[in-house]
Each structure stands twice: as structure tokens, then as C-alpha cells.
Amino acid sequence: MDPVEEAKKLAAFAAVDRHVSKEHRVIGIGSGSTVPFVVDRIREQGEAVNRGRVFVPTGFQSQQLIVQAGLTLGDASQYPKIDVTIDGADEVDAQLNAIKGGGACQLREKVLAEAADTWIMVADYRKNSETLGESWKQGIPIEVAPFAYVAVLHRLAQLGSPTTAEQSTAVGAHGQVLTLRMGKAKAGPVVSDNGNFIIDAPFPREMMQRPAELLTKIKLLTGVVEVGLFCGMAKAAYFGNADGSVSVRQTDGSVQKVQ
Numbered sequence: 405m406d407p408v409e410e411a412k413k414l415a416a417f418a419a420v421d422r423h424v425s426k427e428h429r430v431i432g433i434g435s436g437s438t439v440p441f442v443v444d445r446i447r448e449q450g451e452a453v454n455r456g457r458v459f460v461p462t463g464f465q466s467q468q469l470i471v472q473a474g475l476t477l478g479d480a481s482q483y484p485k486i487d488v489t490i491d492g493a494d495e496v497d498a499q500l501n502a503i504k505g506g507g508a509c510q511l512r513e514k515v516l517a518e519a520a521d522t523w524i525m526v527a528d529y530r531k532n533s534e535t536l537g538e539s540w541k542q543g544i545p546i547e548v549a550p551f552a553y554v555a556v557l558h559r560l561a562q563l564g565s566p567t568t569a570e571q572s573t574a575v576g577a578h579g580q581v582l583t584l585r586m587g588k589a590k591a592g593p594v595v596s597d598n599g600n601f602i603i604d605a606p607f608p609r610e611m612m613q614r615p616a617e618l619l620t621k622i623k624l625l626t627g628v629v630e631v632g633l634f635c636g637m638a639k640a641a642y643f644g645n646a647d648g649s650v651s652v653r654q655t656d657g658s659v660q661k662v663q
């Protein structure tokens with residue numbers, strides 16, 4: 405297996421083994437390429453355990469994973485309280501703040517993170533940073549109501565006062581280029597599972613060092629539906645390493661190596 409894939413698998417398996425117990429009945433399943441390993445490990449807990457459980461997805465991809473694994477699908481509207489949610493991340497800082505939304509699922513991901521008694525992130529070693537924005541350069545994914553996207557681009561640029569603003573990009577005062585995320589095998593923008601657009605907005609390091617403050621500012625912009633900054637939410641983050649170990653970062657900043 406490719407070393408990065410192996411690292412994702414290690415993180416996912418370790419997180420499931422430590423946080424998904426037999427007693428858990430309602431389990432949130434996140435999005436991204438690490439999450440299939442989460443579902444594999446949960447399946448390995450056996451049919452008898454999984455028969456009594458319901459799995460709530462953060463989007464179309466995880467819904468498919470749940471159905472294909474033969475697990476019982478639930479909806480966030482039926483299960484406002486979740487025992488544990490395990491999700492991927494695009495980057496995690498030393499305080500367990502995270503950038504999420506690389507797969508455009510941050511709205512549902514945040515709903516399931518908030519609903520969960522325990523929210524755990526799983527990722528490979530490339531996502532383990534001191535400060536957000538160190539390795540994830542494309543910016544903070546921001547879900548916006550389609551009709552408001554140009555206004556939001558302008559407002560985001562103004563969070564540092566703009567120099568120019570066009571239809572699908574804007575340049576902020578710090579020279580950062582904010583872009584409307586475009587489809588890869590589709591003409592036009594990426595449309596989220598909720599029918600919204602995604603803006604990717606990079607911010608300078610000094611602002612990324614205070615992610616909770618930045619989150620509040622962005623969230624207050626009219627037209628913003630959800631921001632891909634998850635601050636103070638995770639109980640732990642599991643990072644698979646290239647050497648086959650797993651680093652577990654806790655809320656107090658401590659890091660333990662397991663395996």
C-alpha cells in the first residue's frame with residue numbers, strides 16, 4: 405500500500421479501536437479519503453455489534469460508504485445526539501483547531517461534530533501542523549449561498565481591505581487570492597450537498613494563528629452558510645506516521661505515540 409494510504413489506515417484503525425465502543429449506538433461518519441478505513445474497522449467489530457447501531461453521514465460520500473458496508477443509515481434530523489463522530493481533516497494545528505471542507509462537506513461535518521459527545525479527527529502525517537495554513541495553502545473553505553457569492557468574495561477581501569474584486573476571484577489587502585471553487589469534471593462551480601457554492605479564502609499567517617477569531621469574523625458575513633474552521637471541538641486527533649506509528653494529539657497539546 406502507498407505510505408500515505410497506509411498512514412490514513414493506521415490513524416483510522418487506532419481511532420476506532422479507542423473511541424468506538426460496543427455500547428455506542430449512534431455513530432457519525434465523516435468525509436474524505438481517510439474515512440473509508442474508519443468504516444472498514446467499524447465493520448470488523450462484527451455484525452452482532454453493528455446490528456443495533458445507526459450511522460449518520462456527513463454527506464453523499466459517507467452515505468454511500470455506510471450503505472455499501474451494509475450498515476444502518478440514519479439522518480441528522482433523527483439523531484441530534486451522537487455518541488461519537490470520526491472525521492478527516494485537511495490540516496490540524498497544535499491546539500486541535502482544524503481546516504475542513506476540502507471535500508465541500510463542512511456544514512454537515514460541523515453539525516455532526518457539535519452533535520457528538522466525542523468528536524475525533526483522523527489524518528495522515530501531512531496534516532499535522534503547528535499553525536493552520538502551513539501545509540493547506542488553498543485557503544479556508546467557506547460555504548456560501550449561491551446568490552450572495554460575489555458579495556461574500558468582496559466582504560472576505562475587505563477583512564483586510566480589497567484591491568480588486570472580480571466575479572469569481574478577489575484579492576485581499578494581504579495579496580491573498582480568494583476563489584470560487586470550480587468543478588473538475590464539470591463546467592461551473594462546485595455545488596455542495598446542500599446546493600451551495602464554496603469559496604477558498606487564504607489568510608495571512610498572523611490571522612491563521614488566531615483561528616477562532618477569524619472564524620467569528622467570517623461567520624458573521626451575510627451569505628456565509630458555514631466556515632471550514634473547526635475550533636475547540638475535537639477530543640483528539642490521530643495522525644498516521646510514515647514509520648508505521650500513530651501520533652495522538654490531545655486538547656491539552658500533549659502528543660502520545662501509539663503502536
Ligand SMILES: O=C(CO)[C@H](O)[C@H](O)COP(=O)(O)O
Binds near residue numbers: 504
Ligand atoms: O473536510 C473534509 C471534507 O469536506 C475531509 O474530511 C477532508 O478534506 C479530509 O479528507 P482526506 O481524509 O481525504 O484528507
